[in-house]
Amino acid sequence: AQSVTQPDIHITVSEGASLELRCNYSYGATPYLFWYVQSPGQGLQLLLKYFSGDTLVQGIKGFEAEFKRSQSSFTLRKPSVHWSDAAEYFCAVGKNTGNQFYFGTGTSLTVIP
């Protein structure tokens, strides 16, 4: 069965500091991996996705993510966090037989001045 684990429920970083959000997945086939961001009271916005190829993928808003098959991980990073990045971040794995996603429980990001 597919599953997604985000070990950090909540993270606090200072504005301008770097950010790293962890995600581990369990999936029996080639994973399709995604990071989404959700601001309060809103839907989810796609930050980036990994299907194949280069294990370092670039996304919107200055985010990037690294896929490591040996560790079943998909780590989201940003070199310098802005106050507007405060939100809930979700990692998801997609089934390749349909557009069905399995989401992690999310990591809440707080940005302090």
Added chain:
Amino acid sequence: DAGVTQSPTHLIKTRGQHVTLRCSPISGHKSVSWYQQVLGQGPQFIFQYYEKEERGRGNFPDRFSARQFPNYSSELNVNALLLGDSALYLCASSRTWTINQPQHFGDGTRLSIL
């Protein structure tokens, strides 16, 4: 172009009632998926429809049903509401039903069961 629109934005119901939630996809998108997001959790997949046919179903009871119309809009119906159905219901649309098509989410319908 307008994004994915969902209606209503908020809804309050009592136990045992039924509810219908609506979703209009982005123009040109033929696939609609529904997710339930309980407070503090990630979204859970309920249904996916493509060209009016069900393409996927998550682990939800038969009280949950959905359909897609010729204009690709969709309805999610929930019967015999339980307190545990209180959640944010998200709709997402994509051009096709395959995984390589990015999903675009609406802002959701907040359903509260009293």
